[in-house]
Amino acid sequence: MGNLITNLRTLSTGRLITLMGAGAAILLALVYLTMKMAAAPMVPLYTGIESEAAGTVLQRLDQMGVTYQVQGESTILVPSDQAARLRMTLAADGLPSGGPVGYELLDSDQGSRVLMHRPGIAWPEAADAVAEALALPLEPAQAA
Numbered sequence: 001m002g003n004l005i006t007n008l009r010t011l012s013t014g015r016l017i018t019l020m021g022a023g024a025a026i027l028l029a030l031v032y033l034t035m036k037m038a039a040a041p042m043v044p045l046y047t048g049i050e051s052e053a054a055g056t057v058l059q060r061l062d063q064m065g066v067t068y069q070v071q072g073e074s075t076i077l078v079p080s081d082q083a084a085r086l087r088m089t090l091a092a093d094g095l096p097s098g099g100p101v102g103y104e105l106l107d108s109d110q111g112s113r114v115l116m117h118r119p120g121i122a123w124p125e126a127a128d129a130v131a132e133a134l135a136l137p138l139e140p141a142q143a144a
Contacts, residue, residue, distance in 0.1 A: 040079035042068075045086055046096060047075045053096035060095060061086070 008016065045068070046057065057076060061068050066086065069077040078086055090096070 040081045042077035043080040043083050044071075045076045045078045045083055045090075049074050049076065049096055057090060057096050060090060060093060064089070 008019075011019070046054070049057065051073070054070075054074065054076060058068070058070070061076075061078070064086075066078060066082060071077055
């Protein structure tokens with residue numbers, strides 16, 4: 001220890017400042033890496049979300065004090081340990097509004113009748129694909 005102090009006293013002021021700067025940089029790098037490894041990984045909360053709905057969701061996340069990242073134009077990332085709780089909380093608040101239609105289509109008064117009459121859905125091809133995925137024998141579907 002005595003030799004170290006003696007060697008430091010023989011260094012010029014410029015070299016001492018450089019040595020202290022390098023030590024501080026190493027210390028900051030270690031602190032950063034420790035914090036980065038301790039943080040939960042970020043996972044998608046919503047992907048493919050419309051801009052207006054994303055803005056509303058981000059405002060709500062800010063109000064809740066949640067850390068998040070926006071990736072691309074339509075993906076919101078949150079810590080993995082909070083993702084499920086946040087989805088449920090936001091759903092209870094009616095967020096996100098808009099976006100692709102999901103199970104809420106079945107909540108309408110028309111129920112499954114809406115599904116059978118949706119334009120752009122090729123029901124015979126869909127039935128064939130499901131049967132193939134399940135490896136069930138199925139007669140070829142005929143177009144309606």
